Amino acid sequence: MLNAEPFRTAAATELDKLASPSPLSPREREVVALVAEGLSNAAIAEQFTLSERTIESHVSSILRKLDLTSRVGIATWHTRG
Numbered sequence: 001m002l003n004a005e006p007f008r009t010a011a012a013t014e015l016d017k018l019a020s021p022s023p024l025s026p027r028e029r030e031v032v033a034l035v036a037e038g039l040s041n042a043a044i045a046e047q048f049t050l051s052e053r054t055i056e057s058h059v060s061s062i063l064r065k066l067d068l069t070s071r072v073g074i075a076t077w078h079t080r081g
Contacts, residue, residue, distance in 0.1 A: 022081075023065045031058045035071050036078035 022029060034044045041055040048055070063069065066077055 024062060028058055028062050028065075031055065032062060032074055032078050035059065035062075036075040038075075 024032065030048075031044060034047065039047070041052050041059065044050075045052045045055045059071070059074070062074055066074070068074060068077060
C-alpha cells in the first residue's frame with residue numbers, strides 16, 4: 001500500500017506558505033503584479049520612474065524569497081495568491 005504521509009506533509013507545507021503573510025515588501029508586491037501582467041523590466045522601471053537595474057534587483061529578490069526560478073513562476077504565484 002502507498003504511504004500517503006509524504007504527500008500530506010508536502011501539501012501542508014504548501015498550505016502554510018499560502019496562509020503566512022507575504023514575505024515581500026509593498027514595492028515587490030507591486031512588481032509581482034506587473035510581472036504577472038507580462039510587463040518587461042524596462043516597462044516596469046518606466047512606470048515607477050526607476051532604473052531597469054533596480055527592477056532586476058526586485059525581480060531577483062522576489063524569485064529568491066518565493067523560491068521560484070522564473071517570471072512565469074512569479075505570475076503563477078500572483079494568480080494563486
